Amino acid sequence: MLRLEGVSASYGAVTVLRDVVLEARGGEVTCIMGRNGVGKTTLMRAIMGLVARQGRFVLDGDDLSALPAHEVARHGIALVPQGRRLFGPLTVAENLEIGLMTRHRGRAVHEQVLDLFPRLRERLGQVSQTLSGGEQQMLAIARALCLEPKVLLLDEPTEGLQPSMIAAIREVLLGLKSTGVATVLVEQRVDAVLQVADRVAFMGHGTVAEVVPGAGLRADAPRFAAYVGV
Amino acid sequence: MSFGPFLLLALMEGLVSAAVLALMASGLSLVFGVMRVVNVAHGAFFMTGAVLAWFVAGHVPGPPVVGWLVALIIVPPLVGLLAAAVDVLVLKRLEYEPEAVIVATIGLLYILEQVALLSFGPDARPVAAPFSLRLQLPWFGYSGYKLFVVAAAGAVLLAVWLVMTRTRFGLVMRATQVDRVTARAFGINVDRVYAGTFGLGAALAAVAAVLVVPTTQVHYLMGGDPLLLSFITVIIGGLGSLRGTLVAALIIGLSDGVISMFWAPTLSKIIATLLVALVLVFRPQGLFGAKA
Numbered sequence A: 001m002l003r004l005e006g007v008s009a010s011y012g013a014v015t016v017l018r019d020v021v022l023e024a025r026g027g028e029v030t031c032i033m034g035r036n037g038v039g040k041t042t043l044m045r046a047i048m049g050l051v052a053r054q055g056r057f058v059l060d061g062d063d064l065s066a067l068p069a070h071e072v073a074r075h076g077i078a079l080v081p082q083g084r085r086l087f088g089p090l091t092v093a094e095n096l097e098i099g100l101m102t103r104h105r106g107r108a109v110h111e112q113v114l115d116l117f118p119r120l121r122e123r124l125g126q127v128s129q130t131l132s133g134g135e136q137q138m139l140a141i142a143r144a145l146c147l148e149p150k151v152l153l154l155d156e157p158t159e160g161l162q163p164s165m166i167a168a169i170r171e172v173l174l175g176l177k178s179t180g181v182a183t184v185l186v187e188q189r190v191d192a193v194l195q196v197a198d199r200v201a202f203m204g205h206g207t208v209a210e211v212v213p214g215a216g217l218r219a220d221a222p223r224f225a226a227y228v229g230v
Numbered sequence B: 001m002s003f004g005p006f007l008l009l010a011l012m013e014g015l016v017s018a019a020v021l022a023l024m025a026s027g028l029s030l031v032f033g034v035m036r037v038v039n040v041a042h043g044a045f046f047m048t049g050a051v052l053a054w055f056v057a058g059h060v061p062g063p064p065v066v067g068w069l070v071a072l073i074i075v076p077p078l079v080g081l082l083a084a085a086v087d088v089l090v091l092k093r094l095e096y097e098p099e100a101v102i103v104a105t106i107g108l109l110y111i112l113e114q115v116a117l118l119s120f121g122p123d124a125r126p127v128a129a130p131f132s133l134r135l136q137l138p139w140f141g142y143s144g145y146k147l148f149v150v151a152a153a154g155a156v157l158l159a160v161w162l163v164m165t166r167t168r169f170g171l172v173m174r175a176t177q178v179d180r181v182t183a184r185a186f187g188i189n190v191d192r193v194y195a196g197t198f199g200l201g202a203a204l205a206a207v208a209a210v211l212v213v214p215t216t217q218v219h220y221l222m223g224g225d226p227l228l229l230s231f232i233t234v235i236i237g238g239l240g241s242l243r244g245t246l247v248a249a250l251i252i253g254l255s256d257g258v259i260s261m262f263w264a265p266t267l268s269k270i271i272a273t274l275l276v277a278l279v280l281v282f283r284p285q286g287l288f289g290a291k292a
């Protein structure tokens, strides 16, 4: 389980997040919702140690608060960044290799991951920036899964994808639940959230304002409206 | 000597310069490619390598080849370590701000030159060739050592290419080059990659220096010309493109050999500079560089 306490994050002198409290439990999908610019991506980057951050970050009892970014990943937190951010000139296989190297995983994990994304198996030698948008998103997720992460952070993975691709990603996320991974999903689409979320954290004014269980949210349209303006 | 053999001689001389230039410029290109900074002290690392090679070769007993081999083995790592230290102590603190790095490496260039002047002195000094084999062609004799330089430079460049394309360290360097933030999110210690890249770039200049010293003289100002030519090569080839650097080094080295021999060395520098101007105007990304 990943627990954040009193987390703040800033870019230079501008503080974007303050006093964030959040829990992501193993085997659950925690969705993060909030308006554009509220700080969802910044929260993901703060967890990874990629922005200046304060507060406590605890993973299964280990305090990660003071670790540099590259060691956060080695403790088992994997990021699927907004906009994918693949290593574009590198091949599919090389992108996966980077993921495998993070936590010294080998052939077995590589095979498991490719079993989830058969389309990538056919394209291992292809330069990743020439993949279609959907394939690129699959690769971004696959690269993160190569860490065998304890926590998987996905920042708007369905952005710009067609429904069949979104459904495929949803299946993968639902499948991951049984493996005990704690998934944190930043998502703007209410219907997508309703299908996978165990809990939903609503962000407003640079912090997590409210956390509610996924079940029962369906009837609660006003909540969504207040935070995402749908 | 008639025209044909004369041209052959010019081409062979050009090939030797091309090989050394390719080594030197690939170091500059590597540093720019991965770290996006310009190392103005690259020529000074070359000079430092040459001075150290002179020192080592003069202090190892036995035939010249032994001292020279010892220099080839220990000087590039020494210069590489020096550069890595500069990266950690200076460039990292400047957060790799491109302008700041240019200023800092200009400072480093002067420091290295002054240290060389104070310790090595103002005179040019020779290093004995490790062997004095002469290759007798029908028209003229040619230094076997110079041909060895071509082969050795080729071998080192092949090794660099294999490291970049076939090893984990190369993969990590390429990933860092593409996106250092995402690289860190995947456990890559970017600070270490930068120190290693800067060290490797300087070590390549030092290899070039150790190879070159038996054919020229060691002098504390000897880094200037190679620095200029490396810049020209890297700009023509495309910043950060290893393949482009090699092709450009061949073009510049061979044309330098031919033009210097038939006309004048100055003319070849003028033409190379003009070529850079043309490339910058019509193909700013270089012959092989990707569009920025």
Ligand SMILES: Nc1ncnc2c1ncn2[C@@H]1O[C@H](COP(=O)(O)OP(=O)(O)OP(=O)(O)O)[C@@H](O)[C@H]1O
Pocket (backbone or CB within 6 Å): A011, A014, A016, A034, A035, A036, A037, A038, A039, A040, A041, A042, A043, A082
């Ligand atoms: N590198 C940066 N430097 C300065 N400010 C930044 C930087 N990145 C983001 N911000 C600011 O931080 C705030 C939060 O940005 P963030 O990207 O976290 O929002 P978000 O919730 O992910 O938005 P979106 O839904 O559009 O992805 C915004 O006001 C943004 O302008």
Ligand SMILES: [Mg+2]
Pocket (backbone or CB within 6 Å): A040, A041, A042, A082, A155
């Ligand atoms: Mg965002």
